Amino acid sequence: MSGAPTTPKAKPSLAVWKFASCDGCQLTLLDCEDELLAVAGAVRIASFLEASSAVVEGPYDVSLVEGSITTEHDAQRIQEVRAQSGLLVTIGACATAGGIQALRNSADVREFVSVVYAQPDFISTLDTSTAISQHVKVDLELRGCPIDRNQLLEVIASLLAGRRPDIPDHSVCVECKQAGNVCVAVASGTPCLGPATQAGCGALCPGYNRGCFGCFGPSEQPNTESMTAMLADHGLSGEELVRVYRSFTGGAPEFAGAADAVEVSLRGADGEVVA
Numbered sequence: 001m002s003g004a005p006t007t008p009k010a011k012p013s014l015a016v017w018k019f020a021s022c023d024g025c026q027l028t029l030l031d032c033e034d035e036l037l038a039v040a041g042a043v044r045i046a047s048f049l050e051a052s053s054a055v056v057e058g059p060y061d062v063s064l065v066e067g068s069i070t071t072e073h074d075a076q077r078i079q080e081v082r083a084q085s086g087l088l089v090t091i092g093a094c095a096t097a098g099g100i101q102a103l104r105n106s107a108d109v110r111e112f113v114s115v116v117y118a119q120p121d122f123i124s125t126l127d128t129s130t131a132i133s134q135h136v137k138v139d140l141e142l143r144g145c146p147i148d149r150n151q152l153l154e155v156i157a158s159l160l161a162g163r164r165p166d167i168p169d170h171s172v173c174v175e176c177k178q179a180g181n182v183c184v185a186v187a188s189g190t191p192c193l194g195p196a197t198q199a200g201c202g203a204l205c206p207g208y209n210r211g212c213f214g215c216f217g218p219s220e221q222p223n224t225e226s227m228t229a230m231l232a233d234h235g236l237s238g239e240e241l242v243r244v245y246r247s248f249t250g251g252a253p254e255f256a257g258a259a260d261a262v263e264v265s266l267r268g269a270d271g272e273v274v275a
Helices: 024-030 033-042 072-083 093-097 100-106 109-116 149-161 172-179 184-188 224-233 238-245 253-266
Strands: 013-018 044-048 060-066 085-091 140-142
Touching (some): 024 149, 033 149, 060 093, 072 085, 085 093, 085 149, 093 100, 093 140, 224 238, 238 253
16 A cells, blocks of 8 residues: 555674684674674674674574684584574685684694693694584685685675675686786796685785785685696795695695695605605
8 A cells, every 4th residue: 555654674684603713804894994884784783792792692694604613612503503594604714714723634633732731631622623614504605814805795795685796716816917916926936826726815915026825715626736836846845835735724625635645745655754
């Protein structure tokens, strides 16, 4: 009936969750500054402990999850988060690839704990640090260490509009060309993971004449075999190659596999390190 009162459409609710991480990706949301008020006007921020202790109980339309799973408690908690989330988006290298914490995946975490803590018996932790997607269904992954604020805003805007977010899946090399950077690998022989790394940082490190550290994780179908050969040509030893791959996103299957392959090549038939 014309002129009848209408009920205002409820805003989608947004919750932000933290697991093992440095909080840097949550801070990226706060760092949106000029756009944050617009975001707050478009969604109902129901839970975001980094910004406010006020919490509205779920369920939530969208959950942003930062951090990796490193304890039994968190392995159970992520199940609860999934159960009360309509869409679950993981943000950052920790949530999408295990983060720096995934260094434990190729080593003895008990040895790490015994070295770091005075009373290791009080530490309860898993032997691995794993991505959220290894525990629950994830609807979208947003990579980076930390994530890019513009990509985060694009994800939120796309979810509100009901469309697929426009996130690049090409390599950092494309961003370098778009920025007009001189290729540090070709021009100066600087070790650079750009050819195998997903874009998103705007080629930040190459822009300052440094090689890419792979913060945004592997690009689609990265040729890590050629990547390893190129890095070796630039003078990296086998142990240095392993360290390059086992960095911010070393838990990503493509980079973990490349590091494992190098480690195998470093060992003889008896499993001992080749001198």
